[in-house]
Amino acid sequence: MAKRKLTGEQQAILEQVKQIAAGLGETLAPFTEVVLHDLRTPKHSILAIHNNLSGRQVGDPTTELGLARIEDDSYPQILANYANRFSDGRQAKSTSIGIKDSEGHYFAALCLNVDVTLFRSISTLLEQFSVPNAAVIKETLDPSTADSLRERIDRFAVGLATTPQALRTDQRRALMQALKEEGYLDLRRSMETIAQHLGVSRATVYNDAK
Known part of the structure; x- marks a missing residue:
């Protein structure tokens, strides 16, 4: 044109x-x-x-x-x-x-x-903070998509009152262990998705997963 x-x-x-x-x-x-x-x-x-x-x-x-x-x-x-x-x-x-x-x-x-990533994390944190101890939280997790992987990472970070990009090395290693135990690392291109969401290199993710 x-x-x-x-x-x-x-x-x-x-x-x-x-x-x-x-x-x-x-x-x-x-x-x-x-x-x-x-x-x-x-x-x-x-x-x-x-x-x-x-x-x-x-x-x-x-x-x-x-x-x-x-x-x-x-x-x-x-x-x-x-x-x-x-x-x-x-x-x-x-x-x-x-x-x-x-x-x-x-x-x-x-x-x-x-x-909206950080705002979603803050929203989840505030929601968790406002739930009474007696409340029963039920959740169905379907670890079949990249979105569910990102959401799992967000929930992990919120539990530490931080964001995925701000996780320390020891926290990233704990995250990788949790993801491994829950089967997320078996997803296609999981390492690439994790690296992008954490803002680190794939080499760092592989190292943290050892």
């Missing part, structure tokens, strides 16, 4: 949205990634990225939503709080806002991606 010429009006709007993106990035750090796209250049749409959580860079291409807005000016302007996922498996909550000019054409988009 040929690049559309940026009009004076669009340029003025884009400069303002850049400032909004920067302000949101500072306000919502470090748990929310804020990305500004120039939809006129879909193959190199990212103009700015604050609190980089996805690993993308300035000059990277737009997403499916950006392409949809390029093709259809009637596409919803605001898509809020939809489930998403970062490339390393972390769960996210995203909001995408299309930016139009006075003629109703999309030419930019402002996107927010919230890393």
Whole structure:
């Protein structure tokens, strides 16, 4: 698709949205990634990225939503709080806002991606804290997917009042022993999933599992 010429009006709007993106990035750090796209250049749409959580860079291409807005000016302007996922498996909550000019054409988009992993851990911790000692907790665990593995790691970390990425070496080794006993290490690509969720190398995970 040929690049559309940026009009004076669009340029003025884009400069303002850049400032909004920067302000949101500072306000919502470090748990929310804020990305500004120039939809006129879909193959190199990212103009700015604050609190980089996805690993993308300035000059990277737009997403499916950006392409949809390029093709259809009637596409919803605001898509809020939809489930998403970062490339390393972390769960996210995203909001995408299309930016139009006075003629109703999309030419930019402002996107927010919230890393909900820590919030989910805090929520679980608060829930556990508020349960009376007499309460009986029943749980069915199906260790058949990568999601269940990540959730098991989250629960282990919450039990230590920390996050998966902040586990000490001895805590990681205790985690690996628990995962081994519960059969999680038999899952396909389990070591890779564990390494990504803990934010360490696969070599470290293999060493901790010894």
